[in-house]
Amino acid sequence: MSSAPRPTMPVLDDGLDLAVNLRDVVKRFGPVTALDHLTIRVRRGEAHGLVGPAGSGKTTALQILAGRLRPDRGSARVLATDPRRHAVELQRRVAYVPQQVYRWSHLTGAELLDTMSFLRGSDRTRRTELIERFDAATDRAGHLDSAENRQKIELIAALASRAELVVLDEPGRYLDAAARAELTAVLAEERGRRTLLLTEDPSAPAVPVASVCGQVTGLDAGRACDPDRRDAWGARGVRRVDDPWRRSARTF
Numbered sequence: 150m151s152s153a154p155r156p157t158m159p160v161l162d163d164g165l166d167l168a169v170n171l172r173d174v175v176k177r178f179g180p181v182t183a184l185d186h187l188t189i190r191v192r193r194g195e196a197h198g199l200v201g202p203a204g205s206g207k208t209t210a211l212q213i214l215a216g217r218l219r220p221d222r223g224s225a226r227v228l229a230t231d232p233r234r235h236a237v238e239l240q241r242r243v244a245y246v247p248q249q250v251y252r253w254s255h256l257t258g259a260e261l262l263d264t265m266s267f268l269r270g271s272d273r274t275r276r277t278e279l280i281e282r283f284d285a286a287t288d289r290a291g292h293l294d295s296a297e298n299r300q301k302i303e304l305i306a307a308l309a310s311r312a313e314l315v316v317l318d319e320p321g322r323y324l325d326a327a328a329r330a331e332l333t334a335v336l337a338e339e340r341g342r343r344t345l346l347l348t349e350d351p352s353a354p355a356v357p358v359a360s361v362c363g364q365v366t367g368l369d370a371g372r373a374c375d376p377d378r379r380d381a382w383g384a385r386g387v388r389r390v391d392d393p394w395r396r397s398a399r400t401f
């Protein structure tokens with residue numbers, strides 16, 4: 150008598166081809182509820198923006214996806230795997246650039262790019278092109294470098310990599326206006342080539358996610374909300390774009 154192999158993990162993506170699947174996630178830090186039943190679904194190949202003010206939970210959501218934090222409730226799947234259980238495999242498949250980068254600060258920019266390329270693979274031509282476009286210096290050790298140049302190096306490592314999913318936490322926060330405009334153009338080129346997940350704080354220097362992403366989720370006190378709800382973020386609000394991808398499926 151033969152029996153079919155049993156799946157080892159529950160299938161949680163409802164048959165959709167999801168690159169990111171945060172489902173009903175709650176995360177508390179002592180008395181603070183950073184994420185309050187948050188659900189975010191990103192299909193493979195989609196560019197998705199997460200927009201909200203400081204403290205709304207953007208970084209916490211990304212840290213859960215990066216396998217660095219465990220949700221108190223709910224589940225997280227990245228490329229259909231558990232980001233904590235498969236953290237090593239996902240290092241190769243996911244390029245995650247946190248807001249502040251201090252990785253291997255004894256390495257020069259060029260050495261860091263080589264190391265990341267060894268781990269994740271990279272397109273050498275794209276790397277050279279991005280160094281030029283971002284006007285990045287590659288000869289300084291990270292600990293002697295500016296926050297801006299460190300962010301450029303990490304962005305180049307991510308965007309020249311062969312990662313299937315690129316996750317950028319407030320990219321552009323430390324960049325000057327020219328580099329931010331260049332990054333916005335590069336991300337627009339990336340759209341459709343692989344999955345992108347970006348965050349934006351509308352009150353800080355930022356890549357406007359609405360101009361790059363087909364889908365935008367608003368975050369307010371750890372809950373998903375309409376990204377166009379201006380009262381959540383004050384006068385500046387979030388720019389609306391007329392985009393069929395965005396109209397077709399909302400995440401809240």
Ligand SMILES: Nc1ncnc2c1ncn2[C@@H]1O[C@H](COP(=O)(O)OP(=O)(O)OP(=O)(O)O)[C@@H](O)[C@H]1O
Pocket residue numbers: 178181182183201202203204205206207208209210350
């Ligand atoms: N390790 C931690 N310990 C205690 N509280 C935390 C921790 N990490 C985050 N928080 C709190 O959780 C809430 C969400 O923080 P989070 O950093 O995720 O927000 P954010 O939207 O990314 O804001 P920012 O852009 O300022 O980083 C905030 O109230 C924050 O103070």
